[in-house]
Amino acid sequence: MKYLDTTTSAIDDLSKQIADLLRNPAISHGLARTLRATAKEVGLYRNHRASQKAWPDGRIDEAPTKVQIGGGAHRIDGFYNIDAVPPADLLWDVREGIPLRDATVRFLFSEHFLEHIDYPRSAKLYASEAYRVLTPGGQVITGVPDAAFVLDQYPAPPQQTAEMIERWYSKRSCLGDINTYLDLINYVFRDQDDDATYNPHYWAYDHEKLVQLFTEAGFSTVEPWDFDPALANTKREWGSVYVIARK
Ligand SMILES: C[S@@+](CC[C@H](N)C(=O)[O-])C[C@H]1O[C@@H](n2cnc3c(N)ncnc32)[C@H](O)[C@@H]1O
Incomplete structure (x- = not known):
């Protein structure tokens, strides 16, 4: 906790310095791009840090059995939502892992989330964390833009x-x-990596890559998933690829 508090004041200082620099018209385009990206990360870090303070061991008390990751405004009945920004039941940067206990989740769902985290470190961590939190026989559905x-x-x-x-x-x-x-x-x-409204895509996926990623993480089967509008966002049907992996 001591380190978190020290980080808090350093982050607050950084945030103020970035805001000041970005107001300066003399700043170069390249530096401004990097500072805007840093400001965005600072925002995510603040959200994450607030939850981390509540759950310092990285595991929340609740044990939801159906969980959506990176759902944004898309809600699914009966699912617990984890996202880096509101609205969500829990604000958490999933690049730091999934804050749920081992073998407690029956069903994990994400669409148009995976391409927004860096590869290999965070994408591979996500696949292994999905494996860890799922019960034996539990399933993870993953949809991404189909390269x-x-x-x-x-x-x-x-x-x-x-x-x-x-x-x-x-x-x-x-x-x-x-x-x-x-x-x-x-x-x-x-994606529009220079526009604050949009999150960049860090990696492109196809069916083969999704199968490889989840197989490497230990899943016993990885199959195509037939788009089901009861779960998925209907605007994602066109041009996306989905798989369902079973632990
Ligand atoms: C393109 S939106 C997709 C939203 C929704 N799944 C859909 O298909 O409409 C990507 C979502 O992933 C979330 N996200 C991106 N990086 C994340 C991270 N590191 N941890 C948690 N959520 C993240 C974003 O906040 C956003 O809600």
Whole structure:
């Protein structure tokens, strides 16, 4: 706890310095990008730290059996929600592990979360933490943007490009910058990493990669999961790949 308190004041100082620097018009574009990314991490760290203070051993008292990770505003009936930002039942940075006890969860669900954490360290940690918290026979469903879906169509005919742009980016500010199909691939793989509203994508996945990741973590089977709108966010159906892994 002593270290947490020391970190708290250092983080508060850092946060103030970043805010001051970002107000300075003389600051370079490159440094401003890095500072904005750092400011975002500081926000996540603050949320995480508050929960860590309540649960210093990294395990919460509750033992939910159905858990959604990184669900954002998407709620699923009967599921306990863990996310780095509100709204969630618990604010926790899952790059630090899953704060649940061993073999207590029957069902773990995430979609469009895994690509937002770094690979290999955090993605592999997530797969091994999923294995740890699941009961024997417990299952984890994972959905991500399907890199194969996008790459298979390269170079896509204009009509297909228009559909992808319409479905994924029509409400975004980047429309004028998607000038070729490769630009679209870049947005799918990285997202708008320089826009504070969006979280960057750190890794691209396909079915094979998901199977490898969860097999390496110890899961006995990893199969395709048929999209079920009772659980999944309907806007994720198009262009995503889902697997279900059983412990
Ligand atoms: C693109 S949103 C997807 C939200 C929802 N699953 C959906 O499909 O609409 C990614 C979510 O993952 C969460 N997330 C990203 N990094 C995280 C982390 N390190 N720990 C916990 N949640 C994280 C974000 O806060 C966000 O809610």
